[in-house]
Amino acid sequence: MNDNDILVDIQDLKVEFDVRAGVIKAVDGATFDIKRGQTLGVIGESGCGKSVTARAILNMVPRPGKVTGGQVLYYRRAKGSTQTEVINITKLDPDGELIRQIRGGEIGMIFQEPMSSLTPVYTAGTHIGEAVTLHRLIPVRKVGDQIAETIQAHRHVTKQEAREIAIEMLRRVGIPKPEQRVDSYPHQLSGGQRQRVMIAVALSCQPNMLIADEPTTALDVSIEAQILDIMRELQESVNMAIMFITHNLGVIAEMAEEIVVMYMGKQVERAKTIDLFYDPKHPYTRALLQSIPRIGRKTGIRLASIEGMVPDPLHLPTGCVFHPRCPSFMPGKCDKIAPTWQKLPGDHWVSCLLYQEV
Amino acid sequence: MAKQPKNAQSKPVSQSYWSLVWWKFKKNKLAIVGGIILLVMYFSFVAIPEFIAPYALERRSEYTEARPQTIRFVDQEGKFHLRPFVYGLERKVDMVARRRSYVEDPNRVYEIFFFTKGDPYKLFGLIPTDRHLFGTNSDDPAASVFIMGTDSLGRDYFSRIMYGGRLSLMIGLIGQFLTLLLGSVLGAISGYYGGTVDIIVQRLTEFLAAFPDIPLFMALAAAIPTFWSPIAVYFMLTLILAFVRWGGLARQVRGLILSLREREYVLAAKSFGADDSRLMFRHLLPGTMSHIIVIATLSIPGMILSETALSWLGLGLRPPLTSWGVLLQEAMTVYAIRFAPWLLWTVPFLLIVIFAYNMLGDGLRDALDPYGAR
Numbered sequence: 001m002n003d004n005d006i007l008v009d010i011q012d013l014k015v016e017f018d019v020r021a022g023v024i025k026a027v028d029g030a031t032f033d034i035k036r037g038q039t040l041g042v043i044g045e046s047g048c049g050k051s052v053t054a055r056a057i058l059n060m061v062p063r064p065g066k067v068t069g070g071q072v073l074y075y076r077r078a079k080g081s082t083q084t085e086v087i088n089i090t091k092l093d094p095d096g097e098l099i100r101q102i103r104g105g106e107i108g109m110i111f112q113e114p115m116s117s118l119t120p121v122y123t124a125g126t127h128i129g130e131a132v133t134l135h136r137l138i139p140v141r142k143v144g145d146q147i148a149e150t151i152q153a154h155r156h157v158t159k160q161e162a163r164e165i166a167i168e169m170l171r172r173v174g175i176p177k178p179e180q181r182v183d184s185y186p187h188q189l190s191g192g193q194r195q196r197v198m199i200a201v202a203l204s205c206q207p208n209m210l211i212a213d214e215p216t217t218a219l220d221v222s223i224e225a226q227i228l229d230i231m232r233e234l235q236e237s238v239n240m241a242i243m244f245i246t247h248n249l250g251v252i253a254e255m256a257e258e259i260v261v262m263y264m265g266k267q268v269e270r271a272k273t274i275d276l277f278y279d280p281k282h283p284y285t286r287a288l289l290q291s292i293p294r295i296g297r298k299t300g301i302r303l304a305s306i307e308g309m310v311p312d313p314l315h316l317p318t319g320c321v322f323h324p325r326c327p328s329f330m331p332g333k334c335d336k337i338a339p340t341w342q343k344l345p346g347d348h349w350v351s352c353l354l355y356q357e358v
Numbered sequence: 359m360a361k362q363p364k365n366a367q368s369k370p371v372s373q374s375y376w377s378l379v380w381w382k383f384k385k386n387k388l389a390i391v392g393g394i395i396l397l398v399m400y401f402s403f404v405a406i407p408e409f410i411a412p413y414a415l416e417r418r419s420e421y422t423e424a425r426p427q428t429i430r431f432v433d434q435e436g437k438f439h440l441r442p443f444v445y446g447l448e449r450k451v452d453m454v455a456r457r458r459s460y461v462e463d464p465n466r467v468y469e470i471f472f473f474t475k476g477d478p479y480k481l482f483g484l485i486p487t488d489r490h491l492f493g494t495n496s497d498d499p500a501a502s503v504f505i506m507g508t509d510s511l512g513r514d515y516f517s518r519i520m521y522g523g524r525l526s527l528m529i530g531l532i533g534q535f536l537t538l539l540l541g542s543v544l545g546a547i548s549g550y551y552g553g554t555v556d557i558i559v560q561r562l563t564e565f566l567a568a569f570p571d572i573p574l575f576m577a578l579a580a581a582i583p584t585f586w587s588p589i590a591v592y593f594m595l596t597l598i599l600a601f602v603r604w605g606g607l608a609r610q611v612r613g614l615i616l617s618l619r620e621r622e623y624v625l626a627a628k629s630f631g632a633d634d635s636r637l638m639f640r641h642l643l644p645g646t647m648s649h650i651i652v653i654a655t656l657s658i659p660g661m662i663l664s665e666t667a668l669s670w671l672g673l674g675l676r677p678p679l680t681s682w683g684v685l686l687q688e689a690m691t692v693y694a695i696r697f698a699p700w701l702l703w704t705v706p707f708l709l710i711v712i713f714a715y716n717m718l719g720d721g722l723r724d725a726l727d728p729y730g731a732r
Contacts, residue, residue: 058629095634104630117626121644130640131630201630 006075007209007241008057008107009033013090014069015052015061015265022314026052026065028265031341034209039235039242041256041273043249043288045310049265050245054211057243058103059094074102077208105135108202112214114195118186124197125182128166128204132157135205136165169200173230192223196230203234209241216251228255249292253277261285264311264321267341271348281350283328320353328354379648382725389721395714403523405482411517412493412503414477415680419502419512421447423698424460426507426515434464443469444494444503457697468494468501507700509688518680519704525681527711529596530662534654536600537607537661542650544604545611546638550619560612563605574602575664579673588679595674599664607653614646648726655719659712666708682708 015027027049034040042050055061057072072089092099103109111117118127136157157165163182170178173196186194195215202210212231216224228251235242244255252259252273259276261269261284269282280286290304308325311317317324323334330353339351383389402410427444446466450459476490494501506516548559566574578598582591618624619642627641662682668674669683670690677684682704688694689701 060625060628100631100633102631103628104632109626109629111622111626111629113622116622119623119627119641119644121647130627130632134631198626201626 005035005037006033007036008243009073009075010053010057010070011073012070013053013056013072014067015049015056015065016068017065019064024313025265025316026313027056029070029341030260030262030265030267031070032260032267032270034241034243036208036241037235037239038258039244039256041252041259042243042245042262043247043252043259044262045247047310047313048262050262051213053262054109054213054243054245057089057211058107058109059089059092059099060103074107076102076106101135104131104202104207105205106207107209107211108205108207109211109213110195110198110202110215112217114191114198114215114218117198118194120186123183123185124170124189124200125163125166127197127201128169128182129159129162131201131204132162132165133159165204166200169204170197172234173197173200173203174226175200192219192227195219195223195227199227199230199234203238203240206238207240209243210235211243211245213245214247215244217246217248224251231255249288261288264313264316266321266351268322268352269348269350271346275346275348279348281344281348281355282322282352283326283354284322287325287327320351330354379725383721386721386724388717389725392714392717392719392721395710396718399523399711399714400527403520403527407520407524408479409481409489410491411514411520412476412490413514413517414479415513415517415521416678417477417513417517419504419508419514421449421460421502421504421508422458422512423510424502424504424508424512425698426700427462427502427504429470429505433467439469441469441471443467447502447504468503470503471495506703507698509701510698515685515700515703518685519682519707522680522682522685522704523707525592525675525679526662526665526683526708529592529599529665529681530658533596533599533603533661533665534658536596537604537657538650538654540600540604541607542611542643542646545608546615546643548608549612549615550634550638550642552616556612559608563608566602566605571602571664572667575668576671576673578602579668588676592675592679595665595668599661603657603661603664607650607657610649610653611643611646614649615642618642618645652719652723652726655715655722659715662708662711 010030010032013027013030014025017024017026030049030053032040042053044050052061052065056067057074059072061067067090071091074087074089076085076087077083087098087102089099089102118124122130133156167178167182170181175181175193175196181189181193186197189197195218199215210231215231216227219227231242232255234240242255244252246252256273259271259273260267261276261282263284269276269280269285271279271281276285277289280289284306287304287306291306293303306325307327311321311324317335319333319335319337320326320339323329326334329335333353337353339353339356341349341351342355343349344355408414424447427447429442429444431440431442432438433443444467445462445464446468447460448463448466450461451457452459470492471494472492473489474493474495475488476493478486478488480486492503494503502514504514504516506514506519509515509518544559548556575598578601579595582594586594615638619637624637624641627637632641665674665681666683666686669676669681670686672687675681675684685701685704689698689704694701
């Protein structure tokens with residue numbers, strides 16, 4: 001692993017929500033990194049902390065949530081240079097200038113609900129134009145007065161340029177007749193088109209990383225396939241990292257190179273996609289994979305599901321949080337000792353007492 | 359790239375919000391009438407009162423408190439004239455009541471001409487001209503046309519209503535604009551940030567709401583230095599009106615922002631690097647615009663009435679400025695109502711404006727919610 005390729009490094013991230021009934025540990029010790037140009041998948045059931053982790057990367061944890069531990073390091077590199085500057089995102093002022101440059105400009109994000117992610121009063125072009133004028137700078141050659149040397153300055157794009165970029169972006173995400181669609185309001189676009197517009201907005205500033213928070217959940221399957229294709233194509237053309245959050249195992253198998261599995265705020269397993277699907281280590285991952293319906297499956301047999309219920313986040317089980325539902329539950333061990341993050345051969349990480357000597 | 363031929367598919371399938379609003383607004387005849395009345399009134403009272411008024415503002419005649427001259431088409435012999443005319447006024451002194459009165463003298467006939475020459479003025483404050491909508495064309499210095507009588511200084515009352523309308527109607531607009539500015543900005547800040555800021559702003563609005571209006575007006579109006587020029591007093595007064603009235607709007611905007619800020623597009627805009635002011639004023643406030651327009655339309659009459667009431671009490675505008683409130687102040691006495699009831703001609707104008715605003719506002723309220731069940 002070349003350290004130089006790391007883009008975002010999440011170290012032991014803890015996010016807590018202090019609600020009236022108690023403290024909810026939404027993310028508890030998430031540790032993973034995202035490399036340049038790589039697609040990392042994050043899966044887990046609803047409420048397991050996937051989205052909160054993503055928000056923490058942009059320092060946008062919703063109230064009353066708070067990052068209570070760990071850090072998110074962002075290895076910032078100006079376009080075209082090899083100089084890397086490390087920024088600790090969790091330490092930044094959440095409304096500061098620097099984090100706003102990173103949001104959208106360097107790390108873009110798209111959301112689950114394309115229906116409501118666009119401000120209803122603005123056209124598609126205005127949305128893209130807004131992101132572009134906020135972030136994209138055009139180099140201007142200037143001649144210094146003192147020394148006769150050309151220096152690079154930057155200016156913001158003009159309205160006309162922003163519109164041209166908007167049309168170009170809409171064309172790239174596969175919206176037909178972008179010259180006309182650029183003036184469409186969100187309610188005049190279909191769900192798939194809106195999500196394409198969102199992707200266009202997110203990609204218009206050529207970010208180093210795209211956080212896709214369940215981008216296709218609200219779309220039907222054929223549109224989903226198109227959106228995934230577009231994301232992959234664009235990723236190849238601009239060498240962008242993607243953090244792909246979903247609970248759809250089929251989608252993630254297709255998109256991601258590496259997968260992190262989360263359960264109740266904790267990451268339970270991390271491996272290359274192929275390893276994870278062919279050789280899942282953690283009982284939770286295994287159970288997840290078994291619960292996918294398959295073509296050719298015998299009819300009349302109930303689809304495997306995970307025993308029990310998701311625990312109350314206010315009263316998490318002791319020891320391993322998965323132990324009440326775990327088929328490999330070891331009494332006396334799993335309910336007493338919290339497993340630690342273990343490395344197995346082949347860059348396969350797991351957090352389970354089955355692979356730990358205690 | 360060759361331009362693609364437009365086909366039926368390229369047309370937006372759904373109607374835009376504003377076309378739905380217009381479609382619904384059109385069906386409300388009262389609102390259309392109100393809108394047209396307002397357009398006509400604002401144009402004639404604010405833009406071209408000098409043209410419509412037959413006399414200049416300060417033009418005094420020798421006829422003081424003269425009764426309105428009736429516009430006639432039929433003369434004493436019963437002959438019909440196509441051109442309207444008025445009879446000249448003749449002064450009579452009533453020795454019993456010890457006052458002057460005027461009677462029409464059928465022997466002096468002054469024809470009314472349209473687009474006639476009169477007192478010089480500058481149209482829109484720029485173009486020098488002396489054309490008036492109507493007037494007598496007579497060379498006789500005693501010729502006059504006072505369709506609504508004259509005041510105690512012999513000034514044509516109709517002309518004064520025309521000039522007074524400019525200040526009264528504009529104070530509604532300017533004051534409401536300031537109210538909107540103050541109310542929506544503070545409401546947005548209050549709703550968006552919440553917490554301490556919200557508490558401070560809301561307690562402030564409650565304080566203003568709990569304070570009785572008239573004493574507050576009086577205190578603030580009394581604070582205006584008397585040596586200020588009338589026009590400075592006018593702007594001060596609009597500021598005072600806006601200052602007292604922003605609270606209600608701020609509360610409504612806050613409520614709307616509270617619900618809008620949880621929408622996903624706010625989060626999306628934030629994730630693209632928009633800062634707080636951009637989120638508030640570009641993404642959240644436009645969503646409250648339809649609501650704001652309605653509130654504004656419905657509260658402009660209140661603004662106009664406040665000015666009128668204050669000026670009537672002598673706390674607002676003062677002569678030599680002319681507004682409807684100032685005009686009504688002159689009609690305040692029992693004497694005026696008893697012997698010069700035409701000084702109340704201001705009231706119907708005021709009523710028409712207020713009714714028109716309410717009709718328009720009601721129509722807008724229904725129309726701006728085109729998906730509503732009504």
